[in-house]
């Protein structure tokens with residue numbers, strides 16, 4: 001178990017050290033937001049994550065990797081029903097997943113029966129072996145076939161990937177449902193952050209919405225695998241849901257105002273990329289000139305090249321057959 005964790009941390013050491021170095025540069029208000037000021041009732045807190053209560057039997061896991069503890073890295077959640085407990089995401093390490101499972105058991109009275117992984121990136125998908133711990137039977141691991149294939153085809157620890165051989169495939173032709181007894185949870189296929197992303201939506205969209213990495217809050221999004229126009233459509237579809245809380249893939253919980261700010265951010269990236277494309281400026285120079293509009297507040301950089309990646313992703317699309 002610890003081997004895969006060490007590998008992950010080694011693989012992402014560039015990000016970790018950048019993040020740790022940048023933390024002291026954040027303003028007091030940004031730091032307060034990250035550390036959970038204004039958060040909902042907190043039911044657990046560790047150096048790497050906190051758990052906030054979202055409603056009856058529903059909890060958000062908000063990871064706090066700013067100090068370099070990469071046990072969970074991504075956000076996730078816990079949804080309990082009379083017949084089952086769902087955990088959203090498999091996190092960056094088996095230790096992170098095992099911790100989430102223990103928290104689920106403490107908060108809902110049941111070890112997870114279902115796990116949904118939103119997309120293939122390692123910070124969401126590397127830990128499922130941790131769900132087989134605790135002397136309990138492992139939950140059903142649910143993801144799309146595209147996500148499963150991308151995980152299995154990525155380099156990494158084969159032992160840590162073993163649970164992916166038994167994935168329960170989530171269809172991509174329309175929303176699916178997970179029956180937890182007293183409540184059903186919708187699992188909705190979307191895309192744009194990667195080739196295949198899932199959101200998890202409770203109570204017909206009136207409850208919380210787990211957005212995966214389609215949505216980031218107070219942290220500039222990663223466009224590594226993005227198809228930006230599809231991302232933009234997916235984000236707008238999520239924004240249209242009348243949810244009381246949006247759980248982003250990274251960063252503190254988002255409300256409607258935070259969703260508007262995020263939409264304005266990705267629109268500002270699109271505008272900068274289209275303008276540079278028209279004027280024949282490359283993505284390095286365009287990223288150098290790009291600044292997040294001040295009215296959108298501070299957006300933490302997980303890695304210093306994220307502006308360039310975002311603009312380049314748009315340019316790749318603009319160079320394609322649709323434009």
Ligand SMILES: [Zn+2]
Nearest residue numbers: 074123213249
């Ligand atoms: Zn992520």
